Amino acid sequence: MSKIYHHPVQIYYEDTDHSGVVYHPNFLKYFERAREHVIDSDKLATLWQEKGLGFAVYKANLTFQDGVEFAEICDVRTSYQFEGKYKTLWRQELWRPNASKPAVIGDIEMVCLDKQKRLQPIPDEILAPLSIG
Template identity: 50%
Template sequence: MNDAETQPHLFSAQVYYEDTDHSGVVYHANYLKFFERAREDIIGIKNLADMWHTHGIGFAVYKLSMGYHDGAVFGDLLEIRTTWKKEGDYRVVFFHEAWRPEGRKPAVTCTLELVCLGSNKKLMPIPELGFL
């Protein structure tokens, strides 16, 4: 087990009015945006851009599972806690938790599997990026 699997990466996500639905709670799909930003912070935008522009490879969501426990609201500053592990040459699994300020449990949990694909949409081995 590496440090990434034991020490969560922390990322702050501000909840804006546009993130909420008619009841003032974060619209369920917007948590995926918060989690995506956390993963980009982990992998590095420069690394992701280089993978695509130089090597023609990138990541795609293969599978995900989410649990909604305590809806965040407009004005919350969420703490996104993320751990991950590589599963084989082509797949990495991320475990996300969105925590509200002073939350006693995660507001939302997510297990998300990414696969590495070439521009031809075929599986490619995950390159060395330093986060795995």
Template identity: 55%
Template sequence: MNNSNRKTHHFSAQVYYEDTDHSGVVYHANYLKFFERAREDIIGISKLSEMWHEKGIGFAVYKINLGYHDGAAFGDLLNIKTTWEKQGDYRVIFFHEAWRPNAEKPAVTCTLELVCLGPNKKLMPIPDLDFLMV
């Protein structure tokens, strides 16, 4: 992830037993939950709730690319590092990394593209949101 000119957001994600598979490492799909929570923290839950309930506006994942490098384990407190960039009027790309404590490389990397959907699930330009102005 090239984040030289981007602000990095940090989000802590505790790995619970329920997040792991029979081998004691995080089940692969659960990283998506950790990354989703980080994005909600960036945008703001109250802002997302207001957009959804008052305007019928939400976000949808358009494309995702994941790389698994080092499985996180039950009890780890992950540091989810996220940067983002708006590309055009209709897409925001988030770059996530899940870091284990004292790790030398990220456990998982993710590039995720979001689009904005308005009422009736129609594609619409992404509204001006505070996190995009950084």
């Protein structure tokens, strides 16, 4: 696994639901934002415009251990590893302020697709800067 990257997420009205805590699908949004900061959003935009390649979530296994409340500034902790030329595995956790365990844990598999939704090897311009060790 890579080192752990940190990405802050502030909880706004838009994030909560009438039960008083963050609506559960939104954690997938925060995890994606955090991955984009690891990979570099501008690089992703260029890859899409120039080569028609994008990353897609293939699997997502989520465990929800605690509710997250309005106005909290949380920490998304992200690490990853490559598995062959086609797949990246991401371990992502969202931590509330001062928490002793993650509120949400996600194991995410990403693949690279072209505009016809065909599987493609992860391009070198993404792979190289993320390679570990």
